[in-house]
Each structure stands twice: as C-alpha cells, then as structure tokens.
Amino acid sequence: MPINIPHIKVFVLYLLSIATFFASLNQNIYTPIIPLIRDTFSVSINWVNFTVSSFIFIIAMMQIILGTVIDSKNQKRLILISLVTISISTIICAYTPNFILFMIARIIQAIGTGIIPLVTINMIAQLFEGEARGRAMGTYQILLTLAPAISPILGGLIGQYYGYRGIFLFLFLISVSLLILIAYFLPDDEKNNAQGKTISFFKNYIAIFSNYLGVSIIIVSFFVFFIYFAILVYLPILLNDHYHVPLKIIGFLYLPLTVSMILGSMLFKNLQKKLSLTI
Structure with a gap:
C-alpha cells in the first residue's frame, strides 16, 4: 500500500x-464433511446435497436482488x-439434532453470507481512489482466491477431529469476532433511498436477457x-464410501481442483492483455 494511505x-x-x-469459507468448508452430515442425521445423500445446492x-x-440497489443502502448496517x-444460524447448525431445522438454519446462513461480498467490494471502492483502489482490489482478490483452496482442507481436518459441530463452532467464533471488529472500526455511511431503483433493477436484467451475448455468457x-x-458434492461421497478415505485427506484432495482454478484465472489475466474479449 502507498505510505500516504491512513x-x-x-x-x-x-x-x-x-x-x-x-x-x-462458509460455503466451501462444508463440502468435505458431506458423508459425516449424512451419517450423523441418518438422511439420504440427496437431502444433504440439497443443503449444498x-x-x-x-x-x-x-x-441478483441486492446488486442494483446496494448503493442506496447503509452498507455497514447490511x-x-x-x-x-x-x-445465529451457525450456532443452530452446531447444536440442533433435527435435520429439518439444520437445513433451514443453513439456508438462513446462506442469506447472510450472500450479502457480504457485495457490501465489501462496494465499500472498498468507496474508501479508495485511483491507484490505491487498484492495489486495494488486488489485496481483496488475493484473499478471495485463497478461500476455496484453504476451506476444504480446514473442513476436512476439523471434521476429522471435532466433527461437524466443530466446524460450525469455528465459523461461529469467526463471525462473532468479525461482528465486533466491524461494528467498532468500519465507518458508517447513511444513505438516502434513491427513487427509481425498482425500475432500474428490472431494466438492468431485461437488458441482460435480451442481449444474445449476455445470455450466452450466462448459459456457459x-x-x-x-x-x-x-x-x-459427489467427490467426498465417492472417496469416503468407495475408497474409505478419511475426512482429513478428502479436504487435501480438493486442492488440485482449486489450484487449477487459480492458475486458470492467472492465465486469463495474461491472455486478456493479448487477445480481444469482444466478438
């Protein structure tokens, strides 16, 4: 970071x-313990897969819902x-013996999780300008890219030694810590509700779906x-049921997949400098 940034x-x-x-982390740490969730609650694998999908x-x-209206909301509050x-939903997931309640709590957890990326990237764009913004986005992207690589390893290790409850307690501790730090350090930004946001919301998505290029990108x-x-979803079941691989090893076997995605992103970054992205 430049030295003139506070x-x-x-x-x-x-x-x-x-x-x-x-x-x-919330999304990816859960995958290696799919067989453990199935066996603990004695439900079919289809029900466990539903909690993932x-x-x-x-x-x-x-x-989709927040993307076009987030600028008019108080982002710290969000x-x-x-x-x-x-x-709240994570601690319910950790202690409930009922799979239906576990599934509902997991869905509520997804609602909270879906808010964070939109708010954080928007606030970073507001906090930094010019070259400092580019450097800030680079830092943001590094941590975002590392998450899919580290999460399955953590999930496998914690699940092996502390069960699925250990994973959700681990997530609970992180969420509470972030809650305290963000409440104290994050600057507040009062926003007035802008008029015409609902119209803008529909216009944006009508424009995307009426454009053949936009539809093609969505389908691909x-x-x-x-x-x-x-x-x-099916890798942990295959490894655990058919090859009897322990959970702590399953997490590590996700690493080649995530590393390949990171390398693909780096390759694209280099190729886009040489090749036109327009059709």
Whole structure:
C-alpha cells in the first residue's frame, strides 16, 4: 500500500477482505464433511446435497436482488445484519439434532453470507481512489482466491477431529469476532433511498436477457459451475464410501481442483492483455 494511505483505511481493507474470505469459507468448508452430515442425521445423500445446492442458489439470488440497489443502502448496517444472521444460524447448525431445522438454519446462513461480498467490494471502492483502489482490489482478490483452496482442507481436518459441530463452532467464533471488529472500526455511511431503483433493477436484467451475448455468457457459466459443483458434492461421497478415505485427506484432495482454478484465472489475466474479449 502507498505510505500516504491512513493506517485505519488499510486496516479496514484487510477487515473487509477477511469478511469476504469468511463468506467463501462458509460455503466451501462444508463440502468435505458431506458423508459425516449424512451419517450423523441418518438422511439420504440427496437431502444433504440439497443443503449444498440451496446454499449456492440463495447466494446467487442475493447477488441478483441486492446488486442494483446496494448503493442506496447503509452498507455497514447490511454487513452487521449479515454477520448476526450468520452467527445465529451457525450456532443452530452446531447444536440442533433435527435435520429439518439444520437445513433451514443453513439456508438462513446462506442469506447472510450472500450479502457480504457485495457490501465489501462496494465499500472498498468507496474508501479508495485511483491507484490505491487498484492495489486495494488486488489485496481483496488475493484473499478471495485463497478461500476455496484453504476451506476444504480446514473442513476436512476439523471434521476429522471435532466433527461437524466443530466446524460450525469455528465459523461461529469467526463471525462473532468479525461482528465486533466491524461494528467498532468500519465507518458508517447513511444513505438516502434513491427513487427509481425498482425500475432500474428490472431494466438492468431485461437488458441482460435480451442481449444474445449476455445470455450466452450466462448459459456457459451455468454449465461450468454445474460441472464444478457436481464434482464438489459427489467427490467426498465417492472417496469416503468407495475408497474409505478419511475426512482429513478428502479436504487435501480438493486442492488440485482449486489450484487449477487459480492458475486458470492467472492465465486469463495474461491472455486478456493479448487477445480481444469482444466478438
């Protein structure tokens, strides 16, 4: 960071970046323990997979719903609400013996998780300008990229030694810590509700879906992530049931997949400098 940036801004940057890391952690730490959840609650694998797919679906819906209206909201309040929601739902996931309640709590946890990335990247853009903004976004992206690589390893290790409850208690401690730090250090920003946001919301998405290029990108992205999450969900079942691989090892076997995604992002970054992205 440039030396002329106040230290409090640098601290807030790392705090927001860690919050985004935590949002990704919420999603990815759960995958290696899918067999453990199935066996603990004595439910079919389809029900456990539903807790994964619904979590991802709700996060996607939160991006769509909040994406065009977030600028008119008090963003500190939004992130605090999201962390309170995550904390309450996470502790329910840790202690409930009922799978239906566990599933509902997991869905509520996804609502809180979906708010964080939008708020954090918006606040970073507001806090920094010019070259400092580019450096800040680079720091944010590094932590965001590391999360999918580290989360399954943590999930496998914690799940092996402390069970699924240990994972949710670990997430609860992080969410409460972030809640306290953000409440104290994050600058407040009162926003007035802008008129015409509802119209803008519909116009934006009508424009996307009426454009063949936008629809093509959505379809391709859907199939890419469909394949990715199919592997993500069924890999632990295959490894645990058929090859009897322990949970702590399953987490490490996700590493090649996530490292490949990171390398793919780096390759794209270099290629886009040489190749035109327009059609």
